[in-house]
Amino acid sequence: MSKINIQETSAKTILVKSKLPKVDYVINPYTGCLHTCHYCYANYMKRFVRHTEPWGKFVDAKINAPQVLRQQMKHIQPGRIMMSSVTDPYNQVEKKYKLTRQILEVLLPYQWPMHILTKSDLITRDIDLLKQFKNLRVGFSFFTYKGEDVKNFEACTPPPQRRIAALQKLDKHDIRTYAFLAPILPHITDLEPLFKALASTGIGFVYCDKFNHKTGQREQVIINIIKDKYPDLWLKFWKDYQNKQYWHKTAQNIKKLAKMYNIPATIFFGFKT
Numbered sequence: 350m351s352k353i354n355i356q357e358t359s360a361k362t363i364l365v366k367s368k369l370p371k372v373d374y375v376i377n378p379y380t381g382c383l384h385t386c387h388y389c390y391a392n393y394m395k396r397f398v399r400h401t402e403p404w405g406k407f408v409d410a411k412i413n414a415p416q417v418l419r420q421q422m423k424h425i426q427p428g429r430i431m432m433s434s435v436t437d438p439y440n441q442v443e444k445k446y447k448l449t450r451q452i453l454e455v456l457l458p459y460q461w462p463m464h465i466l467t468k469s470d471l472i473t474r475d476i477d478l479l480k481q482f483k484n485l486r487v488g489f490s491f492f493t494y495k496g497e498d499v500k501n502f503e504a505c506t507p508p509p510q511r512r513i514a515a516l517q518k519l520d521k522h523d524i525r526t527y528a529f530l531a532p533i534l535p536h537i538t539d540l541e542p543l544f545k546a547l548a549s550t551g552i553g554f555v556y557c558d559k560f561n562h563k564t565g566q567r568e569q570v571i572i573n574i575i576k577d578k579y580p581d582l583w584l585k586f587w588k589d590y591q592n593k594q595y596w597h598k599t600a601q602n603i604k605k606l607a608k609m610y611n612i613p614a615t616i617f618f619g620f621k622t
Contacts, residue, residue, distance in 0.1 A: 352406070353383065353406050353407065353408075354406065354407040354408075355407070355408050355409075355410065355442055356407070356408075356409050356410070357409075357410050357412045358380070358409040358410065358411055358412070359411065359412065359413045360411040360413060360414055360417055361417070362417060362421065363376055363377075363378070363411065363414045363417045363418045363421065363452075364376055364418055364421045364422070364425060364430070365377075367431065367434070369431065369434065371429060372429055372430070372431045372434075373428025373429045373430070374425075374428050374429070374430045374431070375430070375431045375432070375433065375434040375435075376414075376418070376430060376431070376432040376433060376438075376452060377411075377432075377433045377434060377435055377436045377438075378410070378411055378414050378432075378433065378436070378438055378443070378446075378448035378449050378452060379408050379409060379410055379411065379433075379436045379437075379438070379440060379442065379443075379448070380408070380409040380411070380435075380436065381407045381408040381409055381436065382408065382436045382437050382440045383406075383408055383440050383441045383442065383505055384437055384440060384468060384503055384505050384506045385406075385503065385504055385505040385506075386468075386502065386503040386506065387502050387503070387570050387571060387574060388492070388502060388503075388532050388534075388560060388570075388571055408436075408440065408442050410442055410446045410448060411448065412446065412448070414448050414451070414452060415448065415451035415452055415454070415455050418452055418455050418456075419455050422455065422456075422459060427459070427461050428461065428462075429461065429462040429463070429464075430456070430461055430462070430463040430464075431463070431464055431465075431466070432449070432452070432463065432464075432465045432466075433465075433466065437466075437467050437468055437469060438452075438465060438467060439467045439468075439469035439471040439472045440469065441469075441505070443469075443471060444471060449475070450474070450475050450478065453475060453478045453479070453482075454478065456482075457478060457481055457482065460482065460483050460484065461484070462484040462485075463482065463484065463485050463486075464485065464486040464487070464488060464527075465485070465486075465487050465488065466488040466489075466490060466529060467487070467488070467489060467490070468489065468490050468503075468506045468507060468512060469506070469507055469512075470507050470511045470512060470514065470515035472487065472515060472519075473515050473518050473519065476518070476519065476522050476524070479519070479522075479524050480522045480523065480524055485524065485525065486525045486526065486527055486553070487519055487524055487525070487526050487527075488526065488527045488528065488529050488556075489512045489515065489516055489526070489527075489528055489529070490528075490529045490530075490531065491509055491512065491528060491529070491530055491543055492530065492531060492532055492533070492534065492538055493509065493534075493537065493538055493539065493543070494509045494539065494542040494543045494546055495539065495542070496508060496509075498537060498538075501574055501578045502534075502571075502574065509543075509546070510546075513546045513547070513549070513550060516528070516547070516550035516551070516552060517549065517550050517551070520550055520551035520552075525553055526550065526551065526552045526553065527552050527553050527554050527555065527556065528543075528547050528550075528552050528554075528555045528556070529555070529556045529558075530543060530555055530556065530557045530558070531556070531557065531558040531559070531560075531617075532558060532559060532560035532561065533557065533558065533559045533560065533599065534560055534571070534575075534586065535585070535586050535589040535590050535595060535599075536579075536582050536585050536586055536589065537575070537579065537582065537586070540599075540602060540603060540606055541606060544606040544607070544609070544610045544612060545610065547610070547612060548610040548611070548612060552612065553613070554612065554613040554614065554615065555607070555612055555613070555614045555615070556614075556615050556617065557603050557614055557615070557616045557617065557618075558616075558617040558618060559590075559596060559599075559617075559618045560590065572586075572587065596618050599618075600616050600618065603616055604616075
């Protein structure tokens with residue numbers, strides 16, 4: 350088992366211009382993440398750091414991030430902020446360093462449009478700050494609602510049930526929320542239990558996307574896990590992963606579930622509700 354390496358680093362900038370659609374800036378308080386999601390698209394970041402540990406086994410905490418951001422905010426044009434794009438701002442080390450919380454404190458007076466994407470219910474710690482933002486939306490990522498699948502693909506994340514509870518808690522404080530259902534894995538991701546659970550949370554909408562190895566996600570790693578943990582499924586998975594007709598049917602199923610549970614859905618693999 351690889352040892353976890355947590356280091357403290359300094360950043361020259363923290364508010365970075367974004368190429369993502371409808372996002373002007375991204376903030377990543379950490380480099381790396383300890384969630385150990387085997388499908389993670391952000392694993393490409395490893396090429397830019399000096400770590401020898403596998404992705405998911407190291408985190409660099411940018412301990413000067415709040416101070417750097419405070420200076421940047423004095424000289425930069427307003428825009429829409431995403432936190433975060435290549436880390437989880439509420440990954441496990443945030444409990445110690447509180448960099449995300451300190452960044453929120455810096456951003457609060459500016460009231461720029463912002464959304465936060467996480468898998469961690471640690472975000473509820475900061476409800477006192479979050480509810481003061483006038484143009485904020487908090488998103489939670491899911492790829493399954495089944496505990497066994499979480500264990501196999503993202504073993505160090507909070508269980509989906511805790512994420513659902515966090516969404517419910519945020520909703521009680523009138524904090525707008527959404528869900529990101531990705532990556533959808535053929536014959537593994539069961540969408541209906543997710544939609545049913547999300548219907549109790551007050552989310553405004555869901556985004557849905559399939560597994561896409563071209564964005565850095567590790568195709569062979571996923572195939573190896575499926576061969577090992579789901580030996581009867583891996584051939585079906587591989588066949589339908591490449592099958593446009595399968596994804597068309599999946600999109601139609603999402604449309605049906607979105608209507609059934611009254612949750613607007615945007616589908617990123619070619620079809621929209």
